[in-house]
Amino acid sequence: MNRRTLLASAALALGLAGTALAQDKTKVGFVFVGPIGDGGWTYEHNEGRLAVEEHFGDAVETVYQESVPEGADAERVLTQMALSGADLIFTTSFGYMDPTINVAAKFPDVKFEHATGYKRADNVGTYSARFYEGRAVQGHIAGKMTESNIIGYIASFPIPEVIRGINSAYIHAKKVNPDVQFKVIWAYTWFDPAKEADAATALIEQGADVILQHTDSTAPQAAAEKAGNVYTFGQASDMAEYAPKPRISSIIDNWSPYYIDRVQAVIDGTWESDDTWDGIGAGMVKIGEISDAVPADVKAEAEAMIEAIASGAYHPFTGPLNKQDGTPWLAEGEVADDGTLLGMNFYVEGLTGEIPQ
Amino acid sequence: MIRLEKRPQPSRAWTVATPILAVALTMVAGGLMFAALGKDPVEAIRTIFWDPLFNEQFASYSRPQLLVKAGPLVLIAIGLSLGFRAGIWNIGAEGQYIMGALAGAGVALALYPLEAWFLFPLMVIAGALGGWAWAMIPALLKTRFRTNEILVSLLLVYVAEQILASMSLGLMRNPEGGGFPGSRNLQQYPAAANPELIAGTGMHWGVVAGFIAVITAYILLNRHMLGFQIRLTGQSPRAARFAGVNPNALVLFCLGTSGALAGLAGLFEVAGPAGQISIDFNQGYGFTAIIVAFLGRLHPVGILLAGLLMALTYIGGELAQFMLGIPAAAIQAFQGMLLFFLLGVDVLSNYNIRLGRREVA
Amino acid sequence: MDFGAINPVVLIASLMVASTPILLAAIGELVVEKSGVLNLGVEGMMITGAICGFAIAVETGSPALGFLAAMLGGAVLSLVFGVLTQVLMSNQVATGLALTLFGLGLSALIGQGYVGIKPPATDRLDLGPLSEIPVLGRILFSHDLIVYLSLALVAGVWAFLRYTRAGLILRAVGENHDAAHALGYHVVRIRLAAIAFGGACAGLGGAYLSLVRVPQWTEGMTAGAGWIALAIVVFASWRAGRVLLGAYLFGGVAVLQLNLQAAGLAVPVELLSASPYLVTILVLVIMSADRGRAAVAAPASLGRVFHAST
Known part of the structure; x- marks a missing residue:
């Protein structure tokens, strides 16, 4: 050998x-x-x-x-x-x-x-x-909490996922606060702490007292804490280290139940290819604890909304809704279909500014 | 007192021995790091250096992948080495790589869905031209205004990155891509694709171009007048001028060639393994190629070997990550160590180490 | 569009904070390049400083100790580069790139236990009534210690290079190392000191990111700041005062771009982001075209290997 x-x-x-x-x-x-x-x-x-x-x-x-x-x-x-x-x-x-x-x-x-x-x-x-379900809850709380009526939004890339979040948050903020105005910054990054900090600071300096973010770092939370009297929401993870203020709630990506479920299916030999788009109901989107900085009645309303979304009683994109240019999109009581949501490339009525490109 | 004495010629024995010494030193230092992380050092080292080549489960796949990974590195490094030998420093290959890919992919996307035999050759030309044109900026600024080419070529990398971002979000965005940034996938566009030429070998046109570049550079440097001029300019610019070398022409040639080769590498990558223009399409090949050029001692064959060694640490590093759970960061640090040792021990081939007191000159 | 929403005073104050990390790294690199060494490893040293500073600040509860540790970490890492390029005479470009690779990996390894932790706060310097002065108070007297330290460093480096004998020697080494050697100066030692200084500054800049500006630790958080610092040194044509200008310009464009967006203006983000680099190239060209002022251009020995043959 x-x-x-x-x-x-x-x-x-x-x-x-x-x-x-x-x-x-x-x-x-x-x-x-x-x-x-x-x-x-x-x-x-x-x-x-x-x-x-x-x-x-x-x-x-x-x-x-x-x-x-x-x-x-x-x-x-x-x-x-x-x-x-x-x-x-x-x-x-x-x-x-x-x-x-x-x-x-x-x-x-x-x-x-x-x-x-x-x-x-x-x-x-x-x-x-369905992160937009969480955005709806955020929008509601943000609309109630803002005193300057200016809400800052740190967006990442102009893709449907992000646009959907902006629309969902805006619709629900506007519902409870008709004077609310959104200022959106496109950071063109998912993750660049220094840039996110700068973006948050710019928004705060221009009067925003609630900051929503679709980028992943805690830098905006820290910027808000430094500025004082600004509220934020955790993104992707709970960011509880900034609770109870500035972080007053959060959207948590919770993949565990799905992963466990799919692994089990493979073990059992029952796995099949499918398309899953789960939200609060299935536990894929979790809303982090709403902190004491939020008044009790607002907290109760938010929790009721979470409940309604989870049970399927309420869909965040329910008509009447118009597109930004005023053309009708959803009629009274009509609910957006998943296809439109997945390819969403327009703002709803009331949002100012343009989506880049 | 230890001191170094420059050898009149680099030592041949040490030139061969130093890379082996460097790899051995890295194994020791890296092994210590892996041990400190609680991993079996022997197993980790074996996974990185041995498994991609000989592991029964992976080798038949990862061996050809070495070529895929090494191809662009070698192609770019060969171009850079010509300039480096002549003392012309193009460190912006990353930008030229991007611009080559954009130009080549731009041709394909503009003509989509045309199926014609001439499309791919046209893309190759556009890719080379894109890289060449981007390299001509520092070249012309150097010949015209004596502007430092190291800095201009480096700065242009950032500009190219911004153009890349703009293109993948705007002009070149796939209209059927659901609004996500990134172009159409050229792998699914047969006339524009750069596929594996023989299944299971990893050979695509970019790898072929890499081999051709190695051979051409070897002939050029050893047999051709231009190669002589390049080497002479590197050793003694003044002597070169007396020998009738036109320094400006040499700058244009060296920067242009390295730019064109980097552009080609970008084009072959975007049409082949990567498939599409996206915001982070560039993976640092242009910068890694600089290291490869030096590891290969600026010699074509050396560069080929250095490119393969780099590719091995990438692929072996990937295996070590998911088979042994070694963090990506540790692999990165390990690669850094390997480079430090390779660069450091090179002193042995260029210098004699003398012990004892300095003689009176 | 609502330009009224942008308050220039506030804008300037925040661009000073945003620019501080790159300013610190750039002023350090300036000294390194003045000594004739091109260290492309700034990014690696910054991120190493960022984690060293963060880790020590968290462990000891003292940001001050954190900043010191960051300087030490950056300096130690830079000396790896120093020994390789100065003693073992390896190529500076390749070694610098390797340093960045190594630094990114090393920092991520050290930082594994520090994700999601809040560091102890670095206080603003309380300057009492000074910060109440309208306009100037907000711009000049409302920052933390490191911002002032960075400005002092710029002034210090400027004075050092211009007025001190040591500064003159450093410049001589950078202009012509053979001549400096012939005059009896220890080229290698001087360069090692410069490299260590550059490493310490880069480390401090990194720690400013992880401890003040962001503040948190995440892998790769410097996100290219080190490369910008390199560009700033070139933009500044190797002059300390212009490094300040360059850092504020690069940092300012980034901050302004975000402010314009917040004000509702659709800005071409990529063009704006690329503009400082284009301006830098233009500055380079103008400088090198103007042959009468060749003395202000790059140090003549920049990037060259020095070997004492006698």
Whole structure:
């Protein structure tokens, strides 16, 4: 036996041991776009992964890879994960859509779950959260809390997800406070603490006393705390370290129930490709504790709204609603369909300014 | 007293030995870091350096991926090395890479959905021209106004990044993409795609171009007058001028070539592995290629090997992350260490170490 | 559109805060480049400073100790670069890039336990009645200590380079290291000191981000500030006073852009973000075209390897 065959058989033995191991354990992979220490989007997905580990114990092994660039690198990472014997892989950023579809075609036995995308296959499902439901609650509280009637909004990119959030928040702020005005800053980043701090400061200096954010860092919270008398909401994670003021509530991405559910489906052999878009009702969107800085009656109203949304009794986009240019969109009592919401590229009536491009 | 004495010629023995020494030193230092993180150092090192090449489960896939990852690095680094040898410092390859990709993808997107044989060649030309034109800015400013090309080429990277952001949000945004930033996927546009040429080998046109660049640069530097002029200018600009070298022409040639090659790398990447223009399309290949050029001692064959080594640490690093749970940060630090050691031990090939007192001159 | 909403006084005060990290890093890099060394690792040193400062401030509860630790961390990391380039004579461009890579990785490793923690607050300096002065009070007397320290550093570096013998030697080393060596100056030692100073300043700038301006720790939080600092040094044509101008211009464009958006003006964000770089290139061209003033351009030995052959 020469050296080469010795190595080969050793590797073969290792490989066999690997597959044998993989058979008793379900292996679940996660691909993250940012570092798990970003305190926001990726952090919450990783919390979901940890919940899976906690829930299943030794029956499941999870692997993950952080800071994976979208594009060619993602495709390689996914392929390697599939080769390593993963049974289910969660790809947690929109930009992984095409790589996920490509790799899934090569590994028909591996299940894929792609977050926030719209392309599916027999072994690729998609999932996303109805964050706009949480935005509605925020908008309500913000409209009640503002004294200057100016609400600042730090937006990330002009994509439907973000526009939907602005509209939802505005509709509900306006409902309780007809004089309310939104100032929107497009930061063109999901995550750049220094820039977010500057954006919050700019908004505060121009009179905003409530700041909503669709970016992930706590920098705006800190800026609000420094300014005093400004209210904020946690985004992606609870940001409870800034409670009870300036952070008066939050929208939390809560992926744990979904992840546990899907892993269970793979273990049971019942997994099927589908499109999940869950909100407060299913627990995918959680509203962080409304702090004591909010008057009791406002808190009660907000909680009633959460209740109504969760039960399905109330939809945040319910007519009558017009588009920004005054053309009718939803008639009295009409509810927006998911297709329009998913591709939302317009402001509702009353919002000023333009969506870039 | 330890002192260094410059060798008249770099030592051949040390030139071969230093990279091996550097990798060995990195294994020791990196192993200590992994051990400090509570990971098995031997396993970690094996996963990074051995598994991508020989692991039964992965190797058949990751070996070709080495070429995919190394391709753009080598292509860019070869172009840069010509200028670096002549003392012309283009450190803005990242920007030229972006502009090449934008120009090439722009042609494809403008002609979408035309299916014609000439589309891809046209994109290749546009890609090279895009990178070339972006590099011509520092080149012309240098020849015309003696402006420092290091700084101009670096500054233009940021400008290119802003153009990239603007393009992926605006002009080049996929009209069927649900409003998300990013262009159409060129992989799904057959006439414009740069696919794997032979399935399972990782070879695409960018890798082919990389190999051609290595061979051409080798011939140029060893057999051609221009190569002689480049080397002479690097060693002694004054002697070069006496030998009839036109320094301005050399600046235009070196910056132009490196820009065109970086642009090509961008085009092959956007039409192939990456598939689309997006806000963070550039992954730092242009900067990493500078390191690759130096690791390869500015020699074409050295650059090829250095590019493959860098690719190995990327891919091995990925494996180590999800197989052993080593954080991405540790891999990054590990790569940094490898570079430090490679750069540091190079002193042995260029200098003699002498012990003892300094002699009176 | 509502320009009235933008208060220029407030705008200036906040752009001073926004510019402080890049100002600190740039003034440090200026000294490094004046000594003839090009260290492209500013980003790596800043982020290392950011986490060192954050970690120590959280552990000890003292922001002051945090800032000191940040300077130390930045300086130690910069000395890795110093030893490699000055003693082992490696290429400065490549080593600087490697330093950034290493710094980003190292900082993320150290910072793993510090995500989601609030650091102890850095107080504003209480200047009593001075801060009540209309307009000037808000602009000049309403900041924290580090803002004033950064301004003092600019003045200090300016005076050091212009009026002191040590500053003259430093410049001589940067202009012609062989001549400086022949005159008996320790080129390598002087450069190592300059590199360490640059590292300390970059570290301090990073800590200002993580402890005051943001304040929190997250991986990669410097988000390119180190690269901007490099551009500012060029913009400033290697003069301390103009570094201040450059830092406030770069920081100002960023802040102004956000303020214009908040005021409801649809601004071409990318064009505005690219404009400081374009202006810098223009400044470079004008400077280098004006041959009579070649003395103000880049230090002649910038980026060159020094080896004492005798």
